[in-house]
Amino acid sequence: MNTTTIQQISDSWKRTSENVASIAVKARRSPDDITIVAVSKQKPAEYIRAGIDAGIRHFGENKIQEAIEKLPQFKNDKIIRHCIGHVQSNKVRFLPELFDLIQTLDAMKTAHKIDSIFRENNAVAEVLVQVNISYDSAKYGLDPAIASDFIGELLTLSNIKCRGFMTIGPNTDSRDEIRKAFKKMFALSENIYQQFRGKLSTPELSMGMSNDYDIAIQEGATFLRMGQAIFGERG
Numbered sequence: 001m002n003t004t005t006i007q008q009i010s011d012s013w014k015r016t017s018e019n020v021a022s023i024a025v026k027a028r029r030s031p032d033d034i035t036i037v038a039v040s041k042q043k044p045a046e047y048i049r050a051g052i053d054a055g056i057r058h059f060g061e062n063k064i065q066e067a068i069e070k071l072p073q074f075k076n077d078k079i080i081r082h083c084i085g086h087v088q089s090n091k092v093r094f095l096p097e098l099f100d101l102i103q104t105l106d107a108m109k110t111a112h113k114i115d116s117i118f119r120e121n122n123a124v125a126e127v128l129v130q131v132n133i134s135y136d137s138a139k140y141g142l143d144p145a146i147a148s149d150f151i152g153e154l155l156t157l158s159n160i161k162c163r164g165f166m167t168i169g170p171n172t173d174s175r176d177e178i179r180k181a182f183k184k185m186f187a188l189s190e191n192i193y194q195q196f197r198g199k200l201s202t203p204e205l206s207m208g209m210s211n212d213y214d215i216a217i218q219e220g221a222t223f224l225r226m227g228q229a230i231f232g233e234r235g
């Protein structure tokens with residue numbers, strides 16, 4: 001990996017962090033309440049190393065197999081590893097070793113599997129529930145209408161700690177539509193938090209990617225998942 005690429009990652013990270021902070025302040029939010037998850041998918045492990053050296057602490061991967069190949073070498077680095085891709089139940093056994101936060105839980109069958117695998121590992125899985133807020137047939141995620149029941153059931157599983165919600169903005173050029181979806185997600189999250197008062201901690205909200213993170217900040221995101229803005233375009 002050449003020094004130009006390393007420098008580019010460092011520069012992009014600095015620029016992205018500054019943008020996020022300035023958009024947050026304009027939206028009357030504290031930049032400290034917003035965490036950028038650097039999505040390193042489809043990029044070699046050297047990019048993660050360069051990111052760590054540049055000061056990045058949160059990384060996201062979307063494929064279990066890729067994570068198995070890349071993440072173990074960072075075992076001794078103080079990074080937080082986010083699973084941002086769909087998890088099939090036959091891959092759940094890899095999760096305890098690989099990830100610190102699973103952002104993509106959207107099925108009770110998988111929840112039970114996660115609960116039992118983490119119990120075997122004497123661990124508690126931290127998860128976000130992925131919601132398909134814009135009812136996009138091409139996307140994973142829970143039907144918003146059943147999110148509340150889902151959380152109720154999730155709370156009965158002792159080796160899962162639900163920390164909030166994740167959603168992917170609609171795939172559209174319309175910034176209004178994206179904003180509408182993020183507003184809906186924020187409202188749903190607030191509703192569920194009120195409904196389960198005392199049982200859920202203040203919900204994290206993972207929404208916003210390289211092309212819509214500004215809207216996500218304005219609408220209450222606490223995690224942004226950003227790949228291309230930091231690591232450059234993907235092949």
Ligand SMILES: *Cc1c(COP(=O)(O)O)cnc(C)c1O
Nearest residue numbers: 039062084209210225226227228
């Ligand atoms: C790839 C991916 C991202 C990052 O997308 P960018 O456009 O590179 O910022 C965010 N979230 C999920 C779920 C992804 O798969």
